[in-house]
Amino acid sequence: MLWVDKYRPKTLDKVLVHQDIAENLKKLVTEQDCPHLLFYGPSGSGKKTLIMAVLRQMFGASADKVKVENKNWKIDAGTRTIDVELTTLSSTHHVELNPSNAGFQDRYVVQEIIKEMAKNRPIDTKGKKGFKVLVLNEVDKLSREAQHSLRRTMEKYSASCRLILCCNSSSKVTEAVRSRCLNMRINAPTEEEIVKVLEFIGKKEGLQLPPEFASRIAQQSNRSLRRAILSFETCRVQQYPFTNNQAIPPMDWEEYVSEIASSILKEQSPKRLFEVRGKLYELLVNCIPPDIILKRLLYELLKKLDSELKHEISHWAAYYEHRLRLGQKAIFHLEAFVAKFMSIYKGFLIETFG
Numbered sequence: 467m468l469w470v471d472k473y474r475p476k477t478l479d480k481v482l483v484h485q486d487i488a489e490n491l492k493k494l495v496t497e498q499d500c501p502h503l504l505f506y507g508p509s510g511s512g513k514k515t516l517i518m519a520v521l522r523q524m525f526g527a528s529a530d531k532v533k534v535e536n537k538n539w540k541i542d543a544g545t546r547t548i549d550v551e552l553t554t555l556s557s558t559h560h561v562e563l564n565p566s567n568a569g570f571q572d573r574y575v576v577q578e579i580i581k582e583m584a585k586n587r588p589i590d591t592k593g594k595k596g597f598k599v600l601v602l603n604e605v606d607k608l609s610r611e612a613q614h615s616l617r618r619t620m621e622k623y624s625a626s627c628r629l630i631l632c633c634n635s636s637s638k639v640t641e642a643v644r645s646r647c648l649n650m651r652i653n654a655p656t657e658e659e660i661v662k663v664l665e666f667i668g669k670k671e672g673l674q675l676p677p678e679f680a681s682r683i684a685q686q687s688n689r690s691l692r693r694a695i696l697s698f699e700t701c702r703v704q705q706y707p708f709t710n711n712q713a714i715p716p717m718d719w720e721e722y723v724s725e726i727a728s729s730i731l732k733e734q735s736p737k738r739l740f741e742v743r744g745k746l747y748e749l750l751v752n753c754i755p756p757d758i759i760l761k762r763l764l765y766e767l768l769k770k771l772d773s774e775l776k777h778e779i780s781h782w783a784a785y786y787e788h789r790l791r792l793g794q795k796a797i798f799h800l801e802a803f804v805a806k807f808m809s810i811y812k813g814f815l816i817e818t819f820g
C-alpha cells in the first residue's frame with residue numbers, strides 16, 4: 467500500500483493537520499444535527515480524509531466496509547430512454563459517487579439516481595429511522611442544470627438524507643447549493659504542517675529524516691500533502707539513507723508537460739501540432755485532468771516566454787479553460803490552445819526577428 471493511503475488518518479482524533487476543523491466536525495456529528503456539508507479546497511489538502519473520518523465518526527467502523535459497483539441505469543427522459551453508467555462506492559450507510567462523470571447527462575444522474583438513493587431511508591436495528599449520507603465528488607464540475615436539481619433534492623429529502631459535497635473551487639458551485647450547506651474551507655497545509663506529517667511517517671517507517679531534506683520536500687510539494695508524501699516515498703525508493711542535498715524527482719507527467727512546452731516553443735507548424743496532440747492524448751489517457759494539463763502547460767510556457775506576450779497567452783489560456791468546462795472533448799480545447807499559442811508566438815517571432 468502506498469504511504470498516502472497507509473498513513474491516512476482514519477478518525478477525526480488522529481488527524482495531524484486541520485485539527486481545529488476536525489474538532490468542529492466532531493461536535494457537529496455528536497450533536498446529531500449534522501447539516502449538509504460542502505468541503506472545498508485545493509487538491510491534496512485533506513478534504514477526502516476529513517470526509518472519510520466524518521463518516522467513521524457517524525457510523526463507526528462499518529463505514530469502512532465499502533463495495534465498489536459499476537451500475538447501469540436506464541432513465542426515462544420523456545421521449546427517449548437514457549443509459550447512464552456510473553461507479554459507486556457504498557457501505558450500508560453511505561453512497562459515494564461522482565455525478566459529473568456522466569458528462570452532459572449529469573442532470574439525469576442528479577434528478578433520478580440521487581433522488582432515488584436519497585428517498586430510501588435506512589432503518590437501524592432498533593427500528594429507528596436513520597439517515598443516509600450521499601458523498602458527491604467534484605460538484606464544481608456539474609452543469610448548472612444539475613446543480614439546480616441538486617438544490618431541489620437537498621431541500622426535499624433533507625429529513626432522510628445528508629449530502630456531503632466535495633470540490634476544489636466553491637466559486638463554481640451555485641450560490642443556491644452553497645447556501646444550503648455548511649461550508650468547510652480546507653486550506654492547503656502550511657510547509658511546517660507538511661513537515662510534521664512527513665516526520666510522523668518517517669518515524670512510523672523507522673527512517674532517519676534530515677530536517678532540511680523534509681523542508682525541501684515540503685517546499686517542492688506546492689503545499690499539497692499528497693504530493694509531498696508521494697515524493698517522500700519515491701525518494702525512499704531511490705536512495706536511503708537520505709542526504710540533505712538529495713534530488714527530489716518531479717512528477718513524471720510534469721516533466722512530460724515541460725517537454726511538450728519545449729517542443730511547442732521550438733517549432734510552430736501543423737506537423738508539430740499533430741505531434742503535440744498525440745502527447746496530450748497520452749496525458750489524458752493516463753487520467754491527468756485536462757484543466758490541470760492546461761494550467762501546467764501555461765506555467766511551463768510562461769517560464770520561457772517574452773514578458774510582452776505573457777498577458778495575451780494567459781488570456782487565451784483562461785478562454786480555453788472556460789471552453790473546456792462548457793464542452794465535452796477536452797482534447798479539442800487543449801489542441802486549440804496550443805494552435806492559438808503557436809500562431810501568436812510565430813507572429814511575434816516574425817515581427818521581432820523578421
Ligand SMILES: Nc1ncnc2c1ncn2[C@@H]1O[C@H](COP(=O)(O)OP(=O)(O)OP(=O)(O)O)[C@@H](O)[C@H]1O
Pocket residue numbers: 469470471473474475480481482483484507508509510511512513514515516634663691692695
Ligand atoms: N489531516 C491530515 N492529517 C494527516 N495526513 C493527512 C491529513 N489529511 C490528508 N492527509 C494525507 O494527505 C493525503 C491526501 O489527502 P486527501 O486525499 O484527503 O486530499 P484531497 O484534498 O481530497 O485531494 P483531492 O482534491 O486531490 O482528491 C492523504 O492520503 C493522507 O495521507
